[in-house]
Amino acid sequence: QSVLTQPPSVSAAPGQKVTISCSGSSSNIGNNYVSWYQQVPGTAPKLLIYENDKRPSGIPDRFSGSKSGTSATLGITGLQTGDEADYYCGTWDSSLNINWVFGGGTKLTVL
Amino acid sequence: QVQLQESGPGLVKPSETLSLTCTVSRGSISNYYWTWLRQPPGKGLEWIGYISNSGGTKYKPSLKSRVTLSVDTSKNQFSLKLSSVTAADTAVYYCARGVYDLAPPDYWSQGILVTVSS
Numbered sequence: 481q482s483v484l485t486q487p488p489s490v491s492a493a494p495g496q497k498v499t500i501s502c503s504g505s506s507s508n509i510g511n512n513y514v515s516w517y518q519q520v521p522g523t524a525p526k527l528l529i530y531e532n533d534k535r536p537s538g539i540p541d542r543f544s545g546s547k548s549g550t551s552a553t554l555g556i557t558g559l560q561t562g563d564e565a566d567y568y569c570g571t572w573d574s575s576l577n578i579n580w581v582f583g584g585g586t587k588l589t590v591l
Numbered sequence: 592q593v594q595l596q597e598s599g600p601g602l603v604k605p606s607e608t609l610s611l612t613c614t615v616s617r618g619s620i621s622n623y624y625w626t627w628l629r630q631p632p633g634k635g636l637e638w639i640g641y642i643s644n645s646g647g648t649k650y651k652p653s654l655k656s657r658v659t660l661s662v663d664t665s666k667n668q669f670s671l672k673l674s675s676v677t678a679a680d681t682a683v684y685y686c687a688r689g690v691y692d693l694a695p696p697d698y699w700s701q702g703i704l705v706t707v708s709s
Contacts, residue, residue, distance in 0.1 A: 523701075530697075
């Protein structure tokens, strides 16, 4: 069981918008920045969003992040077939000793 | 941009120690935090821990008793040792960089599959 909860899968048609949720608690999301990663099967994860809503250089503005309380959301607009991947949220957790935790991942299917 | 490349055996016997090294190129190992993560086949990501260029460490609590991280700034390398491995430690292992201690890993290696089997 992951500390952060994500839906196992989401799907949408090309050109549409999709959101992926990430639910946690006050010991993690509630008091720390959230990041999001994209992992195309067979490749290493790529950082999409950091500090809740910031995009690294080179990440298109179709990708957005937000946080409210103990939950965070990744939004992807103008879906492309190349967006089909697994998406993971991550943040620091301080419930025992501080350590980085991930959500279980969400498989995005672009229909 | 910075590049990271792991090296080490792809097969380790149960109860032995898994050892991996990550070489940093196109950038300095100084002033950053260097992280190890893993992903069992077909499963999600797991953070193992990080080490700073000055040797400060932080580990996942459940792995702390078996993990040792080290850094060699002269070689631009950092290393992972995981002792007493079992089949549950079979995973793709990644090394990655963080720009400060609480930063998310930004640049990742391509990953190396390590199988624990006799």
